[in-house]
Amino acid sequence: MSTQTASQTAPQGEAPAPKVEAIASALTGATRPARPSAVSTSVTFGWRALLKIKHVPEQLFDVTVFPIIMTLLFTYLFGGAIAGSVEEYIAYIAPGVLVQSVLFITMYTGTTLRTDIDKGVFDRFRSLPIWRPSALVGMLLGDAVRFTVASIVTAIVCLAIGWRPAGGVAGVVAGVALLLVFAFSLGWIWTFLSMLLRTPGSIMGVASFVLMPLLFGSNIFVDPSTMPGWLQAWVNVNPVSDLVTAVRGFMNGTEVGAELVTTLVWAAGLVAVFGSLTMWKYRDPR
Template sequence: MSATETTASATATGQQPHAIASALARGERPARPNALSTSVTFGWRALLKIKHVPEQLFDVTLFPVMMTLIFTYLFGGAIAGSTQDYIAYLAPGILVQSVLFITMYTGATLREDIDRGVFDRFRSLPIWRPSALVGMLLGDAVRYSIAALVTGVVCLIIGWRPGGGLTGVVLGVLTLLVFAFGLTWVWTFLALLMRSQRAVMGTAMMILMPLVFGSNIFADPSTMPGWLQGWISVNPVAHLVDAVRALMDGASAGGEMVWVIGWSAALVAVFGSLTMWKYRDPR
């Protein structure tokens, strides 16, 4: 290679980084997305997954219908004398049960994304760190709302007539969604902590079973043994059911609402912090 060619090559090499930098510097750099916009984007991503895999809606449609029909017609006559009388008591509780059982699928879905390496990419993006998790929970809130709507419609068809009207039902569902949002942080932490979807689902089921079935969803606690009444008195799901039932019946839920808000805030504070700690340091 001649001296002239060597000089030209060196000049071109020296100018290449400058040319690249000049090209990249053209125009204004877009503003960094804020926390709200990134969370909404990830929420929309969660909804698009339902669009592409509509079978995911089976758990928010078929499951609530089956649970409502089974418990109403299996226990209605034995507990209340008729299904008409029993559905008035059961409907708010079965709404709570249907939504709470669905929340554990959030942890399973997160574990699947982690196993596929999706969240490794999310961690590298210049965005608000919790937005991937918060957005996922916001998207799942739509699924919970669908489950509540389906369950409510089935209860109305059976004969449920809430004393609080539409306003009471909406307030009850909103209260349920607030608690479900707090509870879901427990499953997100388990998803980051455990190594498989099966482990997350199994652990979530073990936690939910005593909370849901050891509550006042299906029967009046005054008919139960004293030790079980003691458990129900401190069971957060029982306080949630009391609050939702009062709102839907058009009664005051002041004291129970304090319990629900307190439990929801505690779950977010404790398990939300643990989730973000584990999310930042996945080792």
């Protein structure tokens, strides 16, 4: 009896041999899953950004209510004074106010990222065996969806108050696509700031300070020829002015010249410079 019990009971602290062999077989025989691609991980993080909106729908406030307020306020504020009527002014300001609405809300990219960093989420992302920039790129892709919603809302409001783009649907889509490319590149500035500044409020303060001269010192609201010489000089070198001119050309069905190339060069430069700085700081957050 004692011999049978001893044969059935393994020594204390050791697993039975057949069980050890089964575990070893399971571990060595399984096929290692393929490493996820940069595209798939970026899309996954983009989906994560959209799921956050599902659980916190208040995040859609800035891409719905804000564009409506901006469009109505500036159209009816300046329409009668500049063009004599809203109907005459809407063809000029609609593409510009579309650009302004989308670029203004890009600052929330940095504040959202800073919040995630403070919660320790990105410490976990750094440890994952994935393409390093995918967490940041995916977040910006998710924001691109929010920017698209803002563009659609602004366009609908402009159409409701009399805007009839001569470029048709194709022109509006081309203009919005160019705007999204520039907004994506601009978002890298705020991601870099989120690595440097300590609070979401400080990021919004710096972003507002940067965006104000870019947006209001441009050709969004009025023709630069009516401005004093020193202000015209700033407007002419302002990348937002080139963006607005190109978007306006697409939507109003007029010729799009060198402003398109200039805008794309600016977008590529912003990604190259601030994307590299962001990744440098992301790898070494100290």
